[in-house]
Amino acid sequence: MSPEHVVSRFRVRPAEPRDCPEILRLIKELAAYENMPNAVKITETDLLRDGFGSRPFFHCLVAEVSKQEDMQDADVVGFAMYYYTYDPWIGRLLYLEDFYVMDEFRGWGIGTELLKRLSQIAIETHCNCMHFLVVVWNKPSIEYYMRRGASDLSTEEGWHLFRFDKENLIRMASGE
Numbered sequence: 001m002s003p004e005h006v007v008s009r010f011r012v013r014p015a016e017p018r019d020c021p022e023i024l025r026l027i028k029e030l031a032a033y034e035n036m037p038n039a040v041k042i043t044e045t046d047l048l049r050d051g052f053g054s055r056p057f058f059h060c061l062v063a064e065v066s067k068q069e070d071m072q073d074a075d076v077v078g079f080a081m082y083y084y085t086y087d088p089w090i091g092r093l094l095y096l097e098d099f100y101v102m103d104e105f106r107g108w109g110i111g112t113e114l115l116k117r118l119s120q121i122a123i124e125t126h127c128n129c130m131h132f133l134v135v136v137w138n139k140p141s142i143e144y145y146m147r148r149g150a151s152d153l154s155t156e157e158g159w160h161l162f163r164f165d166k167e168n169l170i171r172m173a174s175g176e
């Protein structure tokens with residue numbers, strides 16, 4: 001069988017420092033998908049420092065595909081970025097920040113495998129739920145999550161996400 005006829009396989013693994021360039025590429029692709037291509041301000045250096053230093057601010061799973069059984073020459077095609085947070089009513093939470101699979105690899109079950117791994121991590125770390133944001137027009141993803149049992153906290157409980165930007169932080173920090 002010629003190499004182009006060999007079926008590609010995928011695997012999900014924890015991200016390593018060497019994955020930062022590909023993670024940044026996927027973050028930018030997701031931002032473009034969300035119609036905010038210029039919103040990504042972080043750099044590979046930020047990712048390296050914030051995800052792989054002595055006190056990681058995020059964790060990441062990557063999905064890679066390869067035509068070879070030993071996953072040599074694998075390409076990163078998807079990722080899930082997450083971190084831990086805390087809710088005084090619920091306790092430990094796993095917060096899914098970014099979740100993305102490249103268009104041409106969707107429908108292979110990669111997203112399902114990423115969610116399975118995230119669920120296992122959440123359970124192992126005694127998290128009581130997983131939170132995430134979805135922009136209101138992203139109907140395919142809303143349906144994808146709903147089919148897996150997610151509830152919409154904005155419509156069911158009326159929560160809105162707010163932000164203090166850096167300017168506000170500086171103003172408040174200075175006591176103005």
Ligand SMILES: CC(C)(COP(=O)(O)OP(=O)(O)OC[C@H]1O[C@@H](n2cnc3c(N)ncnc32)[C@H](O)[C@@H]1OP(=O)(O)O)[C@@H](O)C(=O)NCCC(=O)NCCS
Nearest residue numbers: 099100101105106107108109110111112133134141144147
């Ligand atoms: C959401 C997302 C990560 C899911 O990844 P995925 O690898 O396609 O997930 P799966 O293969 O496990 O499942 C795909 C689902 O779409 C369906 N599907 C089939 N072919 C598809 C295709 N070519 N493209 C998209 N979805 C397809 C599958 O039937 C499946 O539905 P079901 O399992 O709920 O019945 C991916 O669609 C994505 O990156 N979307 C764009 C970015 C995005 O919206 N991210 C989430 C932001 S909150």
